[in-house]
Amino acid sequence: MGFSEEYMKWLEYHKKQRTGERLDRLERGHRHGEQMFVERVWWPIFGHLDDLHPEYEVADWRGRPYFVDFVWKPGQMKFAIEVKGYGPHVQNTDRTRYRQELNRETYLQIAGYRVISVPYDDLESAPELTISLLKALLTPSLLKHVSEGSHQFTRIERDILRIAGRMNGFLRPVDVVHELGVDPHTVKKYIGILCEKDKLKPLLTQGRKRICRYELIPSFMDIEFW
Numbered sequence: 073m074g075f076s077e078e079y080m081k082w083l084e085y086h087k088k089q090r091t092g093e094r095l096d097r098l099e100r101g102h103r104h105g106e107q108m109f110v111e112r113v114w115w116p117i118f119g120h121l122d123d124l125h126p127e128y129e130v131a132d133w134r135g136r137p138y139f140v141d142f143v144w145k146p147g148q149m150k151f152a153i154e155v156k157g158y159g160p161h162v163q164n165t166d167r168t169r170y171r172q173e174l175n176r177e178t179y180l181q182i183a184g185y186r187v188i189s190v191p192y193d194d195l196e197s198a199p200e201l202t203i204s205l206l207k208a209l210l211t212p213s214l215l216k217h218v219s220e221g222s223h224q225f226t227r228i229e230r231d232i233l234r235i236a237g238r239m240n241g242f243l244r245p246v247d248v249v250h251e252l253g254v255d256p257h258t259v260k261k262y263i264g265i266l267c268e269k270d271k272l273k274p275l276l277t278q279g280r281k282r283i284c285r286y287e288l289i290p291s292f293m294d295i296e297f298w
Contacts, residue, residue: 075115078115078121079110079115082124083126086125086126093137094127097129098126098127101127101139101141102126102127105195106141106142106155108192108196108199109142109153109155109190109195110124112195112199112202113190113199113202116199116203117206117207120270123146124142124144125142125143125144126142127139127140128140128143128152130152130180130183130185132172132175132179133176138176140152141154141155142154150185151187151188152180152185152186152187152188154177154187154188155195156189156190156191156192157192186209188206226262228258228262229265229271231248232252232259232262232263232272233266233271235247235248235251235252236272236288237288242275242286242287242288243263243272243286244284244285244286245259245260267286270289271288271289272286272287272288272289273286273289275287
């Protein structure tokens with residue numbers, strides 16, 4: 073499933089979980105900048121939207137509700153991500169609002185969130201820079217998340233994925249049989265498991281209905297077995 077389908081499915085899921093002001097805020101607050109972040113930065117890094125929550129409600133230091141553009145919560149870790157345009161955040165036309173925003177960011181840190189500010193202009197002109205910076209920031213947390221056993225592959229699954237990586241992302245079961253010396257039925261079983269885990273995608277041979285190859289679906293989480 074491609075980005076557009078996954079994005080709409082993800083957004084509709086979060087809308088169905090909300091009512092009242094929380095739903096209204098999602099419909100009003102998740103706009104062009106937030107959509108660009110998901111499409112141009114988050115999706116290229118991860119290839120999925122798991123654990124990413126749009127317009128996430130938290131309480132500020134006064135106990136008042138505040139909505140963060142995104143909160144990412146894999147396991148025990150919490151990241152607050154804000155997409156910031158130049159006008160409302162830099163031009164101090166409303167100094168009280170600007171001061172409150174800075175205080176909220178400090179309070180989020182106190183509440184255990186890592187706060188990430190993403191420039192709106194970079195999403196339009198240089199998303200590669202944002203991707204590079206986020207990868208550098210998130211890698212230690214992802215490695216910790218993996219080491220806690222929340223996203224595991226068996227040894228043979230890792231070996232199969234490494235073979236697919238060496239073959240430019242395209243894999244034939246016979247290649248695995250030859251490389252690992254494993255029974256074809258065992259190879260078929262574990263390739264099926266990797267398809268269920270959305271790491272491999274079956275490819276039909278042109279003009280035929282038989283599946284002879286599989287395509288690797290890469291993501292940033294691949295750091296755990298590369």
